[in-house]
Amino acid sequence: MESILCLLHTESNGALARPALEALTAAKTLAADLGDAMVDVGLIGADVQAAADVIAPCGARRFLGAAGPELGEPRYATDAAAAEALIRASGATLVVAPQTSRVARVAGGVARRLGGSADTHITGLQVEKGALKIARWYYRQRMEATLSRLKRPWILVVDSGCVKPWEGAPGKARVEPVSVELTEAARRSRFLGVQEPPADEQTIRPEAELLFVAGAGWTKKQADGHTHVPDAEKLILEFLKRTQASLGGSKSLVDISGEGQAVLHFMTHLNQIGQTGATPRHPKGLATCCHGEEPHTVGWRFVNERRAVNRDPSCGWARGKADVLYVADAFEVMEKVNALLAKQD
Amino acid sequence: MSVQYQIFVCGGIVPDPLQTLDPVTAPAGPALKNEMMLPAVLDPFAWHALFEAARLARSSPGSKIYLVSLAPKAKLQQVMMSVAQKAVFDLVVIDGPASGFTDSNAVAAALSEAIQSVPGLDMNRLLVFGGWESASRGSGTTLQAVGEILGITDQFQGVDDLRIESDGSFRILERIDGGKHQVSTCAGAPAVLGWATGNLPEPPNNPQIGMTNMRGIMPALQKARPAKLNAQDLSYTSVTLPKQQRETRVVDKLSAEEIAREIAEWIKKS
Numbered sequence: 001m002e003s004i005l006c007l008l009h010t011e012s013n014g015a016l017a018r019p020a021l022e023a024l025t026a027a028k029t030l031a032a033d034l035g036d037a038m039v040d041v042g043l044i045g046a047d048v049q050a051a052a053d054v055i056a057p058c059g060a061r062r063f064l065g066a067a068g069p070e071l072g073e074p075r076y077a078t079d080a081a082a083a084e085a086l087i088r089a090s091g092a093t094l095v096v097a098p099q100t101s102r103v104a105r106v107a108g109g110v111a112r113r114l115g116g117s118a119d120t121h122i123t124g125l126q127v128e129k130g131a132l133k134i135a136r137w138y139y140r141q142r143m144e145a146t147l148s149r150l151k152r153p154w155i156l157v158v159d160s161g162c163v164k165p166w167e168g169a170p171g172k173a174r175v176e177p178v179s180v181e182l183t184e185a186a187r188r189s190r191f192l193g194v195q196e197p198p199a200d201e202q203t204i205r206p207e208a209e210l211l212f213v214a215g216a217g218w219t220k221k222q223a224d225g226h227t228h229v230p231d232a233e234k235l236i237l238e239f240l241k242r243t244q245a246s247l248g249g250s251k252s253l254v255d256i257s258g259e260g261q262a263v264l265h266f267m268t269h270l271n272q273i274g275q276t277g278a279t280p281r282h283p284k285g286l287a288t289c290c291h292g293e294e295p296h297t298v299g300w301r302f303v304n305e306r307r308a309v310n311r312d313p314s315c316g317w318a319r320g321k322a323d324v325l326y327v328a329d330a331f332e333v334m335e336k337v338n339a340l341l342a343k344q345d
Numbered sequence: 346m347s348v349q350y351q352i353f354v355c356g357g358i359v360p361d362p363l364q365t366l367d368p369v370t371a372p373a374g375p376a377l378k379n380e381m382m383l384p385a386v387l388d389p390f391a392w393h394a395l396f397e398a399a400r401l402a403r404s405s406p407g408s409k410i411y412l413v414s415l416a417p418k419a420k421l422q423q424v425m426m427s428v429a430q431k432a433v434f435d436l437v438v439i440d441g442p443a444s445g446f447t448d449s450n451a452v453a454a455a456l457s458e459a460i461q462s463v464p465g466l467d468m469n470r471l472l473v474f475g476g477w478e479s480a481s482r483g484s485g486t487t488l489q490a491v492g493e494i495l496g497i498t499d500q501f502q503g504v505d506d507l508r509i510e511s512d513g514s515f516r517i518l519e520r521i522d523g524g525k526h527q528v529s530t531c532a533g534a535p536a537v538l539g540w541a542t543g544n545l546p547e548p549p550n551n552p553q554i555g556m557t558n559m560r561g562i563m564p565a566l567q568k569a570r571p572a573k574l575n576a577q578d579l580s581y582t583s584v585t586l587p588k589q590q591r592e593t594r595v596v597d598k599l600s601a602e603e604i605a606r607e608i609a610e611w612i613k614k615s
Contacts, residue, residue, distance in 0.1 A: 017522075019522075074521075074527060075529065076489075076498060076499065076500035076501070077498040077499065077500075080498065100522055101502070101503060101519070101520065101521040101522050101527070102521075104485055104502065105489075105500065105501075105502045105519075106489065106500075107485075107486060107489070108449065108450075108453075108484070108485065108486025108487065108488075108489035108490050109486075109489035109490060109492060109493045109500065111450070111486070111490075112450060112453070112489070112490040112493040112494070113493055117448075117450060117578055117579075118449075118484075118486050119484065120484045120485055120486060121483060121484065133582055137483070138445045138446065138481065138482060138483065138584070139359075139360075139366055139377075139445055139480065139481055139483075140362075140480050140483060142366050142586070142587075143366065143368050143584055143585060143586050143587070144584070144585055144586075144587060145375065145446070145581055145582075145583065145584040145585075146581070146582040146583045146584075147579060147580065147581045147582060148579075148580055148582065149578050149579055149580075150577070150578045150580075151578040185498060186498060188498075188499050188531060188532040188533075189499045189501075189529055189530065189531040189532070190529060190530050190531075191527065191528075191529050192516075192528040192529060192530055193527075193528050194521070194525050194526065194527055194528070195518065195525065195526040195527075195528050196523075196524070196525040196526070197524075202524060203524070204523060204524025205524075206522070206523055206524075209615075210612060243612055254542075255546065255547075269505065269541065269542040269543075269544075270505075270520065270524045271524075272542065275362045275389060275480055276389040276390060276393075276480070276542055277542075284611070284612070286608065286612075293363070294362060294363055295362035295363065298362075301587070305611075306591070307608065307611065309604070309608075313595055313597055317593065318593050318595050319593070320590050320591045320592070320593055321591065321593070322591065322593050323591055323592075323593065323594065324593070324594045324596060324607075325593055325594070325595045325596065326596045326599070326604045326607075326608070327595065327596065327597035328599075328601055328604050329601065332601040333601050333604050333605050333608070334605075336601055336602055336604075336605030336606075337605040337608050337609050337612075339605075340605055340606060340609040341609055341612075344609070344613065
């Protein structure tokens with residue numbers, strides 16, 4: 001019989017982020033599908049009581065807490081030690097965790113330590129005849145596999161956006177403390193902080209309704225034989241401001257940034273979508289001045305409605321990659337889109 | 346304080362991203378149709394890791410780079426023709442499948458065994474580099490397991506920057522959720538760094554470096570040990586291509602105003 005641990009960590013403010021609540025839904029659904037599996041919740045953080053209280057009525061058998069100032073910091077050595085201690089304390093055979101950078105950093109190492117297995121970027125959990133099968137993508141979202149494993153514990157790291165976050169009224173949870181042995185070696189690395197652009201310059205918005213992708217065409221010579229990079233920046237930033245869209249880029253555009261050419265100053269490798277970039281989840285996506293080649297469009301796997309503006313009617317978007325391809329000059333179109341959006345505001 | 350690092354860059358090969366991929370069922374499990382015929386490249390994030398290793402080796406004289414690759418050696422030889430011109434390295438080859446359907450734990454065991462077999466391995470100078478996620482399996486778990494086998498608990502994933510401070514410690518930027526970077530410091534080697542794209546452009550081909558490397562690459566390929574990938578734990582039920590094929594509506598007769606109106610309405614529609 002399987003038993004489940006939902007392994008979560010708190011954020012710097014002690015709260016649980018949306019992916020954590022989604023993982024809780026996934027764990028509870030899995031337990032129900034398995035029939036009589038018990039769910040424990042394991043929490044890692046500086047202080048986990050407040051987070052446990054938020055999910056107190058979720059129906060967990062036990063709340064296990066690995067807490068302390070050093071466990072509030074994201075760091076491989078301490079997070080792996082805490083996860084290991086919680087999994088051992090729960091005796092779980094299945095561990096459901098959210099695909100956050102903090103979990104993703106340690107899942108494989110912890111599985112190795114416990115003699116188990118880990119799978120990440122899981123998009124589906126199914127139970128057939130009492131046996132668990134998972135769905136995940138291979139070759140950068142180009143094919144989907146269903147697989148199962150014999151080794152336990154099996155750490156299941158679930159991608160965000162696949163299930164709804166758990167909701168419920170807060171309560172009062174009794175957290176059983178789990179001690180974590182930290183050696184001096186675990187303190188060789190230290191977390192210094194988080195570096196991010198100022199709030200008004202942050203162009204990556206994972207929760208946005210719309211993904212706006214800018215391709216290298218924005219920086220190329222236009223019909224008049226000149227580049228218009230400052231105009232492109234103005235148009236794109238205005239559009240992002242009006243729509244609160246998340247900005248993505250093609251590899252060719254962000255590579256130009258790395259080569260020191262005059263480019264969109266706000267575009268970095270973090271914005272890159274595709275083979276060597278992100279695969280974000282947004283309901284809609286609009287690509288501009290981007291050819292829609294396969295290495296880029298694999299990053300669009302989880303973007304539902306897709307439209308593109310490109311001057312080339314035979315670009316990649318025309319070949320089944322977008323719902324609508326507008327054959328037009330993106331400078332002209334986006335200027336007019338911004339004007340219409342300004343009127344609507 | 347300058348340390349002569351031993352930098353092991355773990356990197357497999359993957360089909361060129363422009364190739365069409367079709368899954369097939371082989372006796373050993375899922376595979377790619379005509380996998381041995383598909384043009385291959387070094388895994389993209391490992392590619393960046395190699396450039397970063399080269400930069401670090403230049404700034405820390407006496408450092409040495411080893412490229413550790415588990416791949417069919419005939420295929421790897423083709424890929425090395427271009428990789429060899431980018432940075433000076435010794436190649437360590439494990440002859441085995443480059444497939445994304447292999448188990449990351451089994452791959453990690455093979456990679457760590459290959460690292461441990463290199464004469465003169467010094468844990469105090471050891472840095473294990475690689476891509477944070479491959480373009481095949483994309484699990485991001487292999488390097489972690491390599492680190493665990495080697496006893497390294499200073500691990501960083503999604504690394505975009507590594508700076509060596511004057512006291513020999515590292516300052517590391519890792520990608521985290523929401524387009525941010527986590528800043529950490531580490532006392533020094535040994536450490537595992539799974540690279541994202543880093544900050545370096547692709548270096549130009551250097552035929553001289555290529556010639557130097559090829560002298561070591563051919564013998565390394567010849568003495569490649571076969572991989573023993575034991576993964577009875579894992580079984581695949583299905584591997585399928587996505588069914589969704591969009592019927593693209595190509596709009597080439599509308600004016601910019603009309604297109605803008607359509608887009609603005611589409612954006613506002615919930």
